[in-house]
Amino acid sequence: MSQTKETSPPSTTREPRQIDALIVGAGFGGMFMLHRLRGLGLTCQVVEAGTGVGGTWYWNRYPGARCDTESMQYSYSFSPELQQEWSWTERYAPQPEILRYANHVADRFDLRRDIRFETRVVSAHFDANANRWTVTTDKGDRISARYCVMATGCLSNARLPDIKGRDSFQGATYHTGHWPHEGVDLSGKRVGVIGTGSSAIQAIPVIAEAAAHLFVFQRTPNYSIPARNGPMTREYEHTWKADYEQRRAQARMTRNGILANFNDQSALEVPETTRRRNYESRWVTGGTTFMASYNDLITSKAANDTAAEFVREQIRALVKDAKVAELLAPKDYPIGTKRICADTLYFETYNRDNVTLVDLRSSPIEEITATGIRTADHSTDLDAIVFATGFDAMTGTLLKIDIRGRDGAKLSDKWEAGPRTYLGLMCAEFPNMFMITGPGSPSVLSNMMVSIEQHVDWITDCLAHMGSRQMSVIEPTQKAEDDWVAHVNEVASKTLYPSAASWYMGANIPGKPRVFMPYIGGVGRYRKHCEEVAAKGYEGFMMAGGRSVAA
Numbered sequence: 001m002s003q004t005k006e007t008s009p010p011s012t013t014r015e016p017r018q019i020d021a022l023i024v025g026a027g028f029g030g031m032f033m034l035h036r037l038r039g040l041g042l043t044c045q046v047v048e049a050g051t052g053v054g055g056t057w058y059w060n061r062y063p064g065a066r067c068d069t070e071s072m073q074y075s076y077s078f079s080p081e082l083q084q085e086w087s088w089t090e091r092y093a094p095q096p097e098i099l100r101y102a103n104h105v106a107d108r109f110d111l112r113r114d115i116r117f118e119t120r121v122v123s124a125h126f127d128a129n130a131n132r133w134t135v136t137t138d139k140g141d142r143i144s145a146r147y148c149v150m151a152t153g154c155l156s157n158a159r160l161p162d163i164k165g166r167d168s169f170q171g172a173t174y175h176t177g178h179w180p181h182e183g184v185d186l187s188g189k190r191v192g193v194i195g196t197g198s199s200a201i202q203a204i205p206v207i208a209e210a211a212a213h214l215f216v217f218q219r220t221p222n223y224s225i226p227a228r229n230g231p232m233t234r235e236y237e238h239t240w241k242a243d244y245e246q247r248r249a250q251a252r253m254t255r256n257g258i259l260a261n262f263n264d265q266s267a268l269e270v271p272e273t274t275r276r277r278n279y280e281s282r283w284v285t286g287g288t289t290f291m292a293s294y295n296d297l298i299t300s301k302a303a304n305d306t307a308a309e310f311v312r313e314q315i316r317a318l319v320k321d322a323k324v325a326e327l328l329a330p331k332d333y334p335i336g337t338k339r340i341c342a343d344t345l346y347f348e349t350y351n352r353d354n355v356t357l358v359d360l361r362s363s364p365i366e367e368i369t370a371t372g373i374r375t376a377d378h379s380t381d382l383d384a385i386v387f388a389t390g391f392d393a394m395t396g397t398l399l400k401i402d403i404r405g406r407d408g409a410k411l412s413d414k415w416e417a418g419p420r421t422y423l424g425l426m427c428a429e430f431p432n433m434f435m436i437t438g439p440g441s442p443s444v445l446s447n448m449m450v451s452i453e454q455h456v457d458w459i460t461d462c463l464a465h466m467g468s469r470q471m472s473v474i475e476p477t478q479k480a481e482d483d484w485v486a487h488v489n490e491v492a493s494k495t496l497y498p499s500a501a502s503w504y505m506g507a508n509i510p511g512k513p514r515v516f517m518p519y520i521g522g523v524g525r526y527r528k529h530c531e532e533v534a535a536k537g538y539e540g541f542m543m544a545g546g547r548s549v550a551a
């Protein structure tokens with residue numbers, strides 16, 4: 001189905017290289033997209049900023065980094081051979097193992113020959129006369145592609161907070177999302193960690209083992225469930241592999257793409273003793289699927305309170321110093337409305353003599369100095385500062401690229417008041433530009449592997465459909481986009497999510513619009529909807545075959 005005869009790849013010549021599809025990012029989304037589009041016979045180029053594949057697992061190498069979705073579920077399902085052959089060593093795979101897996105996939109499917117590493121896309125402009133995207137990179141490449149697929153990841157734009165004096169610190173500084181590849185030796189050092197999100201909660205227990213003293217600078221405490229990680233048993237692996245196709249199919253239709261023993265009962269319809277037994281049993285089993293204890297934890301404040309209070313009780317039991325325990329127990333937002341965490345001995349770490357919790361609520365950071373961090377009432381001397389301060393999530397990476405659609409429309413203008421998409425897959429005015437796990441899709445609320453595969457398959461089917469009908473341009477209608485945005489907001493407004501100042505809401509970035517960005521309607525429901533859209537001839541999309549698309 002190749003529509004473009006590929007030209008040789010000069011990088012700085014005036015004539016751009018002509019290909020069918022340009023894919024931005026070689027994480028799990030970009031790699032699978034490349035594999036699928038090659039299967040359609042398209043000429044493809046992936047552009048990747050890192051020196052290797054793996055996306056988020058390439059960049060996030062901080063101590064303790066691991067996936068908090070179970071290994072047997074956090075992997076590709078598209079190749080029965082791959083999923084049977086690969087063996088995970090732990091219940092939750094550590095980052096180096098996930099990166100090995102990504103590299104294995106790249107080798108197994110011969111992906112590297114179409115990936116340009118150490119190169120960043122800086123602009124993507126749509127030419128409505130040719131119906132092609134012209135993409136430029138920081139290496140001077142100009143590439144002309146019929147389709148542009150943004151596989152840029154949801155959490156790929158690491159964020160350093162604007163703290164006064166940030167760059168004056170004379171010791172070492174690190175961001176969890178940009179951890180040095182050669183590793184960092186923090187042994188014997190006085191280390192400050194700023195932040196207590198998922199990354200910090202994984203890193204803190206490991207850093208505490210090495211550091212002379214660890215100071216944790218906490219603004220908002222987080223709910224965390226013990227991961228109960230451990231070695232993968234051959235029996236457990238076997239039960240999954242013996243039934244993989246069916247389990248994968250079931251997971252695709254769940255609320256968040258994970259088989260999780262979801263209890264479809266209200267927390268309020270069972271007696272307190274039953275509820276407690278359920279929470280206790282899930283606490284012992286471990287993992288973020290604790291939120292699957294009842295069906296209304298994310299919609300009813302009263303139901304949510306029962307789970308939140310249970311977790312607070314566990315924190316109080318785990319942390320010996322009652323004052324510290326109280327500081328670590330979240331109270332001002334519902335459990336699950338900021339990303340729930342899974343940990344290994346996180347709360348217990350605060351019982352160590354070499355760990356100090358610094359409460360920024362009572363004494364905010366005033367300045368980073370040459371020698372450490374000064375809060376309103378204390379100065380702490382440090383040898384190293386670890387910023388575990390998160391990401392400009394979901395939109396940050398896309399908006400760093402100068403993306404212009406029809407008539408020069410800028411994506412940054414279109415999304416000024418928050419992201420607007422149809423299905424999280426495409427935007428009106430931006431023909432032939434697809435997003436993998438874009439805002440408006442379940443994305444970060446789901447098992448990313450499941451959502452990535454669903455988007456890649458949908459895009460592939462869509463391009464195959466277009467190819468078979470001599471169509472070469474696709475764009476959502478404004479109405480379809482408006483209706484979808486309204487639906488995404490309506491569904492979110494029926495949950496407790498908007499009540500928390502989370503990165504889901506853009507609340508971690510000063511000035512970012514407060515809009516709930518992912519789609520909370522559920523992975524299964526969303527998948528069905530996307531399938532129906534396709535079955536109805538790509539309802540809500542305009543397609544054209546010629547050189548221009550009708551508005």
Ligand code: N01
Nearest residue numbers: 066067068161195196197198199200219220339388389390
């Ligand atoms: O980032 P975060 P993350 N002064 O934004 C604090 C995924 N993930 O990298 O809450 C002081 O969650 C901030 O405080 P507050 C997962 O989806 C997955 O930890 O804004 N503190 C917060 O505590 C996750 O949700 C895995 O008050 C400041 C922290 O920094 C997402 O990545 C593992 C501050 C940032 O937390 C992001 O997690 C790890 C300031 N100026 C991550 N600015 C898996 O296992 C920010 N903070 C799959």
